[in-house]
Amino acid sequence: MKIDSRFQTRPNTTICLTIDGEPVMAKSGDTVAAALLAHSGNASRLTGKGSPRTAFCMMGVCFDCLVEVDGHPNVQGCMTQVRERMAIRKPKGFRTLSGDTEDA
Amino acid sequence: MPDVDIIIIGAGPAGMAAAATAANEGAKVLLLDEQPQAGGQIYRNVENNVGNSVDANAVDYLGKDYTAGNSLVQALEHSNITVKFGATVWRLDEGPRVVWSQNGISQVSLAKHVLLATGAQERPVPFPGWTLPGVMSAGASQILMKTSSLLPRDAVLAGSGPLLYLIAAQMIKAGAPPKALVETQTLKMLLGASRYFPRALLAAPTLFKGLSLLGKIKAAGVKRYTSASSFRAIAEDDGSITFSFDSKGRRNSLSTPLLLTHQGVVPSTHMSRASGISHEWNELQGAFQPITNEWGQTELQGFHVAGDGAGIGGAETAKAAGRLAAFDILYQLSHLSQNSRDQKSKIDRKAFNRALSIRPLLDALYAPLPEFLSPPDETIVCRCEEVTAAEVRQSLNLGAHGPRQVKTDIRAGMGPCQGRMCDLTVRGILVASGAKPSPARARSPIKPIKLGELANLKIPEDSL
Numbered sequence: 001m002k003i004d005s006r007f008q009t010r011p012n013t014t015i016c017l018t019i020d021g022e023p024v025m026a027k028s029g030d031t032v033a034a035a036l037l038a039h040s041g042n043a044s045r046l047t048g049k050g051s052p053r054t055a056f057c058m059m060g061v062c063f064d065c066l067v068e069v070d071g072h073p074n075v076q077g078c079m080t081q082v083r084e085r086m087a088i089r090k091p092k093g094f095r096t097l098s099g100d101t102e103d104a
Numbered sequence: 105m106p107d108v109d110i111i112i113i114g115a116g117p118a119g120m121a122a123a124a125t126a127a128n129e130g131a132k133v134l135l136l137d138e139q140p141q142a143g144g145q146i147y148r149n150v151e152n153n154v155g156n157s158v159d160a161n162a163v164d165y166l167g168k169d170y171t172a173g174n175s176l177v178q179a180l181e182h183s184n185i186t187v188k189f190g191a192t193v194w195r196l197d198e199g200p201r202v203v204w205s206q207n208g209i210s211q212v213s214l215a216k217h218v219l220l221a222t223g224a225q226e227r228p229v230p231f232p233g234w235t236l237p238g239v240m241s242a243g244a245s246q247i248l249m250k251t252s253s254l255l256p257r258d259a260v261l262a263g264s265g266p267l268l269y270l271i272a273a274q275m276i277k278a279g280a281p282p283k284a285l286v287e288t289q290t291l292k293m294l295l296g297a298s299r300y301f302p303r304a305l306l307a308a309p310t311l312f313k314g315l316s317l318l319g320k321i322k323a324a325g326v327k328r329y330t331s332a333s334s335f336r337a338i339a340e341d342d343g344s345i346t347f348s349f350d351s352k353g354r355r356n357s358l359s360t361p362l363l364l365t366h367q368g369v370v371p372s373t374h375m376s377r378a379s380g381i382s383h384e385w386n387e388l389q390g391a392f393q394p395i396t397n398e399w400g401q402t403e404l405q406g407f408h409v410a411g412d413g414a415g416i417g418g419a420e421t422a423k424a425a426g427r428l429a430a431f432d433i434l435y436q437l438s439h440l441s442q443n444s445r446d447q448k449s450k451i452d453r454k455a456f457n458r459a460l461s462i463r464p465l466l467d468a469l470y471a472p473l474p475e476f477l478s479p480p481d482e483t484i485v486c487r488c489e490e491v492t493a494a495e496v497r498q499s500l501n502l503g504a505h506g507p508r509q510v511k512t513d514i515r516a517g518m519g520p521c522q523g524r525m526c527d528l529t530v531r532g533i534l535v536a537s538g539a540k541p542s543p544a545r546a547r548s549p550i551k552p553i554k555l556g557e558l559a560n561l562k563i564p565e566d567s568l
């Protein structure tokens with residue numbers, strides 16, 4: 001099931017990136033976490049126990065925004081700016097450790 | 105050889121004001137911030153928003169107090185100031201030595217003196233359901249407004265504190281009014297806070313601004329619930345959140361795509377704790393803060409702390425504190441005599457005291473509810489490791505009596521956030537069971553760093 005974004009639709013989205021392979025438009029200056037939230041209200045990751053999460057603090061504190069960016073796992077989405085053609089993937093159920101371990 | 109005279113960590117109001125003050129007196133400054141622009145929390149992205157003609161209304165709804173910050177950002181254009189953005193400091197050592205990471209590469213910088221101006225974070229608001237998609241902190245939604253022009257749809261704002269009202273007013277002005285404002289403060293808290301009122305009058309303009317915010321929220325007809333407690337959020341099949349709470353003896357239930365909670369802000373102390381600076385518990389603010397003197401000097405030679413990271417005072421206090429710290433550092437580095445330090449800092453000392461005078465009133469009036477300090481059993485306390493309040497209590501019953509034992513026992517605080525989201529709750533549960541815990545330990549690296557990056561770190565020889 002796909003849940004619409006919990007935020008209003010924005011004009012002036014000019015950056016094209018992909019989320020799990022699907023082309024998505026974002027705004028220049030967006031963080032990865034903002035682009036994900038603007039796109040959908042769904043979870044952007046599942047925890048080790050399989051619970052859905054989305055970005056929570058947007059300022060680098062909570063680490064609930066961890067996603068895969070251009071093949072790099074455990075990237076803090078709220079601290080990373082979007083780029084043209086960036087490939088974002090939502091981690092599913094993998095245990096995300098402190099950033100120095102690869103996903104299983 | 106030090107690279108610069110002063111390294112300032114954090115380009116919020118405190119760090120920016122300190123940088124300009126030090127640079128104007130001839131000191132060489134390196135200013136590091138992990139965000140892509142200067143501004144800190146209050147003035148986040150202000151330069152882009154002021155100069156932006158595409159989304160020109162952002163400056164309109166964020167307000168004059170926000171755009172005023174642009175002058176601090178412009179003052180960083182100074183030949184004595186080097187600014188690095190996207191630069192995350194992850195370790196401090198005596199020397200002083202600052203280890204920071206930018207674009208996946210770590211480096212060490214040396215200075216004669218370091219000023220920590222890393223600000224505050226929102227106090228975690230744990231309750232059953234706070235980890236669900238659709239529940240965020242109110243400050244997070246404000247960040248989305250400031251940096252992405254992303255406005256909430258029919259959000260419910262819940263909690264307390266001056267920032268909650270400011271965000272409500274900004275949302276109203278932006279054409280995205282909250283569908284309800286659920287406030288936790290009670291009449292008892294109001295009465296308890298009233299003794300701080302006379303002192304708060306010294307900051308009368310701030311007081312009036314607060315009242316005018318309330319006026320705007322009332323005028324917009326936002327539904328308000330007061331004395332709210334027993335928060336609970338459930339996810340419905342369509343993804344919406346059903347938020348239920350008690351208010352004035354009745355259980356209420358609201359459906360919303362986005363529940364935004366807030367219970368004030370607390371100093372970010374991971375860096376100061378990991379550096380070995382001693383901390384004390386501030387009872388009125390319900391948070392740990394580094395111990396400093398009136399200039400922000402810590403017990404650690406060469407380290408000052410200024411702004412909300414030294415204790416919550418807000419942006420005006422932070423600016424003044426940044427300048428006071430800069431003057432004292434300039435004195436310690438022999439750029440200023442003691443007498444000229446004292447003369448030059450007079451205005452800022454006054455501004456600091458005036459701005460701080462409203463704080464006790466705000467702290468008492470908007471104190472966090474006990475249920476967020478020691479939440480019900482089924483609440484997830486540690487979001488990273490998914491540890492519940494029941495598990496923390498069980499660990500206590502089985503003999504753990506400090507945050508460190510709870511940590512090793514059930515992994516609360518062992519995830520990537522390193523306890524930033526659960527330290528205060530673990531402490532709250534310990535206190536509720538009669539313990540008097542010391543601050544949790546923080547360790548470097550205070551932000552996760554890839555192993556490869558650590559291996560490539562070059563340490564200047566004369567700093568060893």
Ligand SMILES: Cc1cc2nc3c(=O)[nH]c(=O)nc-3n(C[C@H](O)[C@H](O)[C@H](O)COP(=O)(O)OP(=O)(O)OC[C@H]3O[C@@H](n4cnc5c(N)ncnc54)[C@H](O)[C@@H]3O)c2cc1C
Binds near residue numbers: 369
């Ligand atoms: C989410 C949020 C929103 C807020 N919004 C408002 C508002 O709209 N109005 C208001 O009056 N007050 C607001 N506040 C309160 C705010 O704390 C103060 O107003 C003010 O910003 C404090 O100034 P400061 O300079 O002490 O710290 P901050 O403004 O917080 O600046 C600290 C800076 O340090 C940087 N930093 C932190 N850690 C590191 C590190 N390890 N390495 C490198 N850089 C680092 C941060 O990126 C940040 O830019 C907000 C607070 C929060 C948490």
Ligand code: FES
Binds near residue numbers: 060063
């Ligand atoms: S959303 Fe909290 S760290 Fe990114």
